[in-house]
Amino acid sequence: MQLKKVISSVLLGSVLFSCGNPKKGMEDVQPPNIIYIMSDDHAYQAISAYDSTLIHTPNIDRIANEGMRFDQAYVTNSICSPSRAVTLTGKMSHLNSVKDNLDIFDTTQVTLPMYLKKAGYETAIIGKWHLKSTPQGFDHWEVLPDQGDYYQPDFRTPKGMIQEEGYVTDIITDKAIDYLEKKKGKDEPFMLMVHHKAPHREWMAAMEHLNAFHDEKIKEPTTLFDTYEGRGTAAKEAEMRISNHMGLTNDNKISPDVRDKTNHSPFMGWYDWAYNKNIDRMTDEEKEKWEEVYGPINKNFQKINPKGKNLTRWKYQRYMQDYLGTLLSVDDNIGRLLDYLDETGLSENTIVVYTSDQGFYLGEHGWFDKRFMYEQSFRTPLMIRWPEHIQAGAVNKELVQNIDYAPTFLEAAGVDIPEEMQGESLLPLFEDKTDKWRDALYYHYYEYPGIHGVKRHYGIKTKRYKLIHFYYDVDEWELYDLDQDPNEMNNVYNSPKYASVKMSLHKKLDQLREEYLDSDALTQQMLKADLERLRKLEEKK
Incomplete structure (x- = not known):
């Protein structure tokens, strides 16, 4: 990889215009449409194309089966906002203005959608934004405020805030398909970013999936009771253990009236607030369905009153039942979107990407959440379908990273990759050209x-x-x-x-x-x- 130099803001405008034209020899090639689907906190372990132990995801698997599955895809910084900034800029966190969830994205930067717009693309983003600033470079945008809500979600739009009735994953997909419907008859290519909230904490499933996994015994990871011996203090001191950092109320759906009142965790006030906030967003009908499922769970919890390792095991089962149930709607809606592309003929010249903003711990090392450079957090699912350019069922084992996404889309669109982008286009890997690929990730x-x-x-x-x-x-x-x-x-x-x-x-x-x-x-x-x-x-x- 060549040394990448940061281009000064004085030169960015001229760079944007110079990179706006298709590469020589590609003038007669119809640029591909791009649909970039990114979920939030979707662990690769919970996709059956990678591992069928926990869940069956036939629709997400379609992208891998009809395209390429990447087995060593990683992020540069395993946390929500920074990963989104990396995707937009192709630059590491220390250069793109967002290194943690408190930073505000600098929208004066020239980003992927801006380069594509200059090249004749229409650009859109629907779903989770989580960058605090107002989206720039998009012809169309409807985004969740901050983390967003699962039920009756609000959306920020250029005309102000609106509230939609229903479940967030369904609504984001409805809006994506509606956008594509309105694109019919237009000649310009498009890039549509579909950013799902799910399966982000607190793992609130759609009503039809509330009880999907509640009768199953989920296999425990071998490291669920990791004691962190032989490692430094970082693993020992992290506050994301299922045993004593996962909330019984907001995370495990135990009513504040039922949970053990002797639990004086410093997070308890926030846990109870989050639980009540989520319940309050439900309609009366949804609250009835919720009570049908979680009422018996609350009564059983009171009856068995688990302690110690038994409580950790109980919390793990509750966590996984809700996490996996939330993913069923993601998979259902990926299927809806893929079916729409097939039915309208858009599949033939559309790059479809499925990934997550990072990985997630599903009980490994006793944890939930992400952040660490350890594998389950650092590694992310990635699969890409592009008919006639990627062989169906291909598997790639090279080291790739989310800084590579923007360069990939630009090269596929026939646009020169700006020097300020630090990633590499994945196009050579689509053709199995790996002789000059990187040997390490940062x-x-x-x-x-x-x-x-x-x-x-x-x-x-x-x-x-x-x-x-x-x-x-x-x-x-x-x-x-x-x-x-x-x-x-x-x-x-x-x-x-x-x-x-x-x-x-x-x-x-x-x-x-x-x-x-x-x-x-x-x-x-x-x-x-x-x-x-x-x-x-x-x-x-």
Whole structure:
């Protein structure tokens, strides 16, 4: 990969215009439409194209079966807002203005939709935005405010806020199909970003799926009761354990009137508020259906009164039943959208992407949530369908990352990839050309101090090894041999056996940090600014 240089704001305008024309020799080729579907917190473990242990997702699987499944797709920063900013810019968090969920996206940047618009595309985004600022570069946008709601969701639009009746995943798909219907008869290609809220916490399923998994015994991960021995303090101190950080009310759907009143978690007030907020958005009919399912669960919880490991096991089952139930609607609606494309003939010249903004823990290491560079959080599902360009049923095992999405779409559209984008187009991988592909990925997570208490860290991943540096209030290194230790339980950083591997990875890490324009000096500068921001927030409380 060539060293990418940041283009100054003075030059961005001229770059935009120079990149707006199709590449030479492609003038007579009809540019493909692009439909980019991104869910929120969808773990690759919960897609049957990757692993059929937990759930069957036939419609999402169609994209993999009719296109390419990527088995080593990763993010640059495993948290919602930063991943969205990376997709729009093709740049790492330290250069795109959003490194955590508190940052506001700088809309003066030239983004993917702006480049495509200049090249003759119509652009649209529907669903979750979660970047605080107003969407720019889109001809059409209807986005959820902040995290959005599952029932009777509000949408921000250019004309103001509107509320829709129904379930959010259905409504986002309705709006996407309606947009495509209105595109009929128009010649210009389009890029449509369909961003689902689901299956984000608190995992509220559609009414027809409320009880889908409640009679099933979900298989526990082998690391559910991980004690984090042999690793540093970061894993031990993270606040996302199912056992004592998952809320009985908002997460496990136990009424505040039923939960153990002796539980004095500092999060309890927020848990109860979130539970009541979600219930209050339901219609009377939905509340009746909800009570039919969760009333007996509440009564059974009172009866068995689980404690200790039994409580953790009970919470895990409740978590997974709701998480998987919420995914059923995502899969149903992907099917609706794919069927529409087939019925209208749009499938033939449309790139369809399915991914998530990052991975998610489904009980591995005893956790829910994401953030860490450990595999289940760092890795994301990715599958791409493009008839006549990608062989059906193809599987790719190269190291790809979400900084690659914007360059891929631009090259497919016949637009030159701007130098400021740090990713690489995936088009060579569509043709199985891997001889010059990257051999390592870079990652950097910033949101600490913050919710879930995951310490700041950066690191490097190759196909076999992972080197991580935790910093700020610690200075700890971890090294994992993924071939020998796929569950990342044994930190071998200080093992003499891995001395040469460690030296090689440190050298590669330094190289990637320089290549991506990251450094200790920049890290300290950002840390200082973040701490000042936190100080001001505390003063306002």
